[in-house]
Amino acid sequence: MDFMKSERAKESFGPLIFEENRCDLLQNVDTRCLLCEDEFNLQISLPMFLAHIFDVHNIVIEDVQNIANLHDYIRYWQQKFKNTTIEQIIPSITFDSTNQKYFLMSNLLKEDKELRHKLKLEYALKVQEYERNDKSFIRFCLMCKLCYEGSRQGYLEHLSVQHNLQLGNPQNLVFVDELINTIESKMSNLQCIYCERIFTDRHVLKEHMRKKLHKRINPENEEYDRFYIVNYLEPNKSWKTILKEDDRYAISREANADEEYSDWNEKEDQIICLFCKAKETDINVICLHMEAEHGFSFTDITKDLDFFQKVKLINYIRKQIHENRCSYCQLKFETFVDLEKHLTGENHYKIPHLKTFDQPEFYFPTYENDAFLYLIDDVEDN
Template identity: 40%
Template structure:
């Protein structure tokens, strides 16, 4: 493929098929600043984003440390609860006491208090707060899934989207190869998109978070470095994924690793009743899907006038030629270009109208146009249509196998060759080194 053709193609990795068919809740950890953190012993208080201030105050002024603060789902309520309990009973009834400088002079010894989930009451409190937070997150997620008032511009092409959030997320994954995950796995999506948009507005790469001098340089960097994605190790994004709320004190990496270990350990499980999830094939020209391959071929023939079986027979296409033809047509349609005459249009609807009006449905260009190595690679991920292709003479293999003559190897000259072999001459003459 020529360099100019490669630059026009613009598809560097498989696309994603579209899925079948605004919440104002505060995002955990977003730092809205509405809640107060109160000191457990005095009147000191700070806003939630400044939690380090009150934790430092507890350590320096009251010699108390709260273990695993980052694992507490609702820190303001947690501290309010323990403030009430410390008014009822002394702190030593709940906290482990740590003596510093125990071997030194008595006047230099200090006692610190550790509040942690080793105490059953503390553990129960943390679990209740976690459960309440999970319920809130799931309620918010369900509202976002059902919400059709979503309205937003694409971060990459400024195309406008209204309705359900999945339309924008699927568009960015399909058209810009930027995926933040399945819509159903995401919560607080508006805040998530705001966070990403702010980074782009500040000319910051979404993956490596380096800052660039202008938008053009940033776009080139993200494209060339394959940085059009988010960094999974950036815990700033954890709060936007439901998996991070499922279990107390466990991140998504830990939850997934446990799931993988369970799969490896369950070797004795009975899988006899397991049924594979049906794979849907997608039409070459529209979003129509079917779990039955006969239906998808019938749909393309009746609705679009395209008969893949006829082309395979007429052109005597081998298996890999069919693969390249399907990938070629998918890529041309995705790029709003007629695969028959190569005319370019503004949108997919226009090119489909042109193909039908001009009778180009069954018109293919020269075979050298599409029988190219780059079309070995699928245009879309998990393209089930490719899995149904068969070799044109595959069905005749059994019938003709008995008619193929088997020619015996001619061994008449083997004895003469053996006598005159170079190796034997070297052995006779002693020319072979030990």
């Protein structure tokens, strides 16, 4: 009869054995039971431990697979149950008409919820610290044939600088390997990581992501939330909730343009010439226009600049032209027509000395913020 009741209870509470969704951190040490002296190695005998506390002590730990450090979780409650009985702390559930009580340990109990969050945050911080200090990271680039060796931050900077692939501020990332695996899997399946559309081949996917500013993750997709430490700071609060509450993190977002997202309409995307009002929807066409009309070959002129210097140059030129000022000699004019005459007559459709525009103030777009800023790639995919 006891066996039948136990089996019926198991059916009600769900499976007790977890094969794929194991706890993130199962220490390879013996852990004593919550209420008795029996010990279990959670790394190799978690199902046995769960069956023991269920059959012997009528205890069910809800969502055990999501507890970041089960060893410390159990030790915490061991100490609590030494001074206070489990009946006084943990709510019980009576099963059917048998009057058999089962104690459900879940985040419905405030103390349990706070403990789970504390362990989860501590674990995420430990992983982040390891990822920051580890210099033995080796991985092929997602966009080219480079086999990168060094730190994860260096790898992310390579993706950002060389390919304009923005995965977020490295200081805010955690579980980086899993994040890269996720991005790689989507791209291998020819799926855009931003709009998640499926394409016919890799070349079409690459062009779509480049032209439509989709070389970044979709912030609306909660699948990515676990990879950003800001989502671990407070229980059940994502970055969206925190941003609505105060502006502490809004400053951080503003300071890191890779966390800003725009949902561009494909029919409305237009790229404006750096020196006149001409507009095109194709970056190659606008570059040909600048070369033919202004003698300004963007590719050749900026071949020795890195991505960030190109962004600064574009913002600098935008600002100067917006103010009717020559971007080469800084001479100011009353009208745009006068400026055009000067640029053509003096052949000043060229870039000034690097120090003139390679300034922090020109990194963030403030003048005519169009797609041109982000459609320039230093390195084409091989």
